[in-house]
Structure formats: structure tokens, C-alpha cells
Amino acid sequence: MRKGRGGAPGGRGRPRRTPARPAARPPAAKGAAPVAPEEPRVFRLGAIPGATPGKWIDRWRERRAHVPLELVPLTVSGQRDALLAGEVDAALVRLPIDDADLHVIPLYTEEAVVVASADSALTAVEELEPQDLAGEVLIVPHDDVLGPIPLPGTQAPRFDAPETTADAIATVATGVGVVVVPMSLARLHHRRDVAHRPLRGAPTSTVALAWPVARDTPDVQTFVGIVRGRTAHSSRG
Structure with missing residues (x-):
């Protein structure tokens, strides 16, 4: 006995496969605006x-x-x-x-430090006290960020104040005076002909x-x- 279609013995055709339906996409939220790409910026x-x-x-x-x-x-x-x-x-x-x-x-x-010439006697110690600066010329550049520091016994320079801290440190390198700055500025403007030491009691920044x-x-x-x-x-x- 010949059996009909459906894949049984003697059938003429193979079983039909129902094509898979694509997964349904979730409906977009009503009123949702499309997400715009980020604008180029810096x-x-x-x-x-x-x-x-x-x-x-x-x-x-x-x-x-x-x-x-x-x-x-x-x-x-x-x-x-x-x-x-x-x-x-x-x-x-x-x-x-x-x-x-x-x-x-x-x-x-940041702590404040004294910048002096590399051969200054001030560099013989690891840390300075305000009284150690007595007799020194204290240079205060126009871009000073520490403000007035009470350092009795220091002298004002007989020349115009330098415009920048870099200029002040260049002057100090010649052996003229000292300048008090935050540690990071001493490092930023470091030169081989200067050295810096912490100053106890000075304002911080x-x-x-x-x-x-x-x-x-x-x-x-x-x-x-x-x-x-x-x-x-x-x-x-």
C-alpha cells in the first residue's frame, strides 16, 4: 500500500517546512525622539x-x-x-x-621654599627658619602668589621687581637675593645654578x-x- 505525502515510505515529496518568522521588534515608545550622535567637541x-x-x-x-x-x-x-x-x-x-x-x-x-643661588650659604641646611634670611635681599616678582610674608631683617631690592617668577629666579642665580615661592614653581623653573630649601612658618599655597x-x-x-x-x-x- 502506497502512503501519501508527508514523508512516510513511498511518499513522493519531503515534508514541508514552515519558514521561520523574523522575531518581532518591540514597538518604539510613543513620542520617543531618536538619539542623536554626540557633537564633536573639545x-x-x-x-x-x-x-x-x-x-x-x-x-x-x-x-x-x-x-x-x-x-x-x-x-x-x-x-x-x-x-x-x-x-x-x-x-x-x-x-x-x-x-x-x-x-x-x-x-x-604646597609648602613654600626659598630659592637661592647654588653656592649660597643658605643651601648648607635642609630647612630654613625665617631668621636665617636676615640680611638677604628678598625679591618679590609681580606674579607672586604667596602674598606678603613677614621676614624681619630682609632687605628690599634696589631694582625694579621682576615681572615673572622665572625672571626672579634668573636674578637669584646671579647671586643677588632670594625668592620665596611654592614648591611646584621652584621645580618648574629649576636651574643648575640655583637650589631651594623649605621655609618653616611660611604661608602655604x-x-x-x-x-x-x-x-x-x-x-x-x-x-x-x-x-x-x-x-x-x-x-x-
């Missing part, structure tokens, strides 16, 4: 002399490779104006700073991260998170 980070943001920049490039970071040098006298004028998105600044319209997070504090209240963007918050040590998986970036 994150501009300002930095005053002596600031060292290298490790934070490296972490930024790991997390935000699609957003280039541009490092913008700033002067301490112009740091606030650069932020409020939109020249930078955030900046490493030196305190004090008028924080009206700014968010400010103190980061670290604090470096902070600042950004405008009006431009608290996701990129800014990502950088804030990096500085604060938050991981890429933290809820705030």
Missing part, C-alpha cells in the same frame, strides 16, 4: 603654572577618547576671568579665588579645581569624577 582644561594634571589627563583619555582634551596655560591673575569668559571649561587654579559664580574644590596644598556654575556640563562632571577618584562605573562618572 574639553578645555586651564592650568596655572606649577600645576601637574598629567595623571588626570591620562585617565580622561581612557574614558573620553572621543573628546580631545586641550590644556590651556593660565596666569594666576587671569584664572578667574578665563573661567567666566568661557575660555576654558574647568581649570586648576591657585587659591584664593573669588568663588562667586564658580564651583571650587581644593585639591592639595593651595591648588584647586574650579568651573563655572553656569556651565556644569557632563564633560566637566566626568573630569570632576576623575579628580575625585571615582571609577568609570560610578553613578556620577
